[in-house]
Amino acid sequence: MRHILTIILGLLITNSVFATGQVPDYLIFKGDTVAIFSNPLERYFEQTGKSELIDFVGCGSTACWRGYKAIWELKNDSLYLREITSCHKDCGLEIKNADLNKMFGTDNVFANWFTGKLLIPQGKQVQYIHMGYASIYERELHISFKSGLKTNERTISNQKIADKIALENRQRQIAKLVQDTLFYQVQQKVDWDTTKTAWYNLCAEKYILTYNRKGKLKKVWVDWDGETFREKIDDWWWNMTDDKKCRRTIKKALNPIRISNLDLPKHKTKISFEIFYDRKTGKLELWKEFWMEQE
Secondary structure (H helix, E strand, C coil): CHHHHHHHHHHHHHCCCCCCCCCCEEEEECCEEEEECCCHHHHHHHHHCCCCCCCCCCCCECCECCCCEEEEEEECCEEEEEEEECCCCCCCCCCCECCHHHHHCCCCEECCCCCEEEEEEEEEEEECCCCCCCCEEEEEEEEEEECCEEEEEEEEECHHHHHHHHHHHHHHHHHHHHHHHHHHHHHHHCCCCCCCCCHHHCCCCEEEEEECCCCCEEEEEEEECCEEHHHCCCHHHHHHCCHHHHHHHHHHHHCCCCCHHHCCCCCCEEEEEEEEEECCCCEEEEECCHHHHCC
16 A cells, blocks of 8 residues: 555656656566556457446546556456556546446456566657557567456667767757757858849758768758658759759858868768748848757
8 A cells, every 4th residue: 555655756757857748557577666668458358348447536638548658567467457547647636546346346456458568668758649559669679468367568669760860869969059040151251132033042041961970061952841851752863953953153262161070970961951041131141940049
């Protein structure tokens, strides 16, 4: 009982952590209490056709659509339901527990209805995803069950995903730091006089700039929804377009700029850079994505 009270207090505290995601169930497991990105009770509701908790005052929200939090225990390779409690205390309803005895005829509920996996996130959160339990952690422990009995347990590493996300985040940081410098450089080194060049032929585009490990600019490509045009079509067609001239123009302007002082990734660094010509004002503008404007 002492463990249950401790868990409930922990759930109330951790609401803020999962406030914009789904509030998880919890599992008492190997002397610890861990969040699980699975809801075994939903299988019970599906199989029995029941959806209401007897004498239960629940409180749902966008962070807890199911309206409850369940506490489970893995004991002797068997899965038990120990408690069901309402999600929140801040919606005007008192936190209350469901009566397991009325629901199941016993307080010692063996989850014999559950066949599937419990997913336990482990390590640091690598990326928050605003959807259900989609956030990514360094590792995932998968525990498989058949009719409430554990059949398998394995740990899955998300290190490759974590490395990719870390690289993308670092490239974003670098892009944010160098935007103003790059823009100043192209303003000074490129002729933007529309009396000589029609506005629609100006090289005001969104580019992908590729730097090597030494911080030297190696390639400039037009950004097409996060990809270079070369990744979409054959080189021969691409090389026939006028954009090749713009890529060369931008590369020539930015070549003197080195970014080797920014702790670059081990391999190449790709950053986005977008310039726009405003016909109304006759001025060249630097367009920054929303994340570049954030502190």
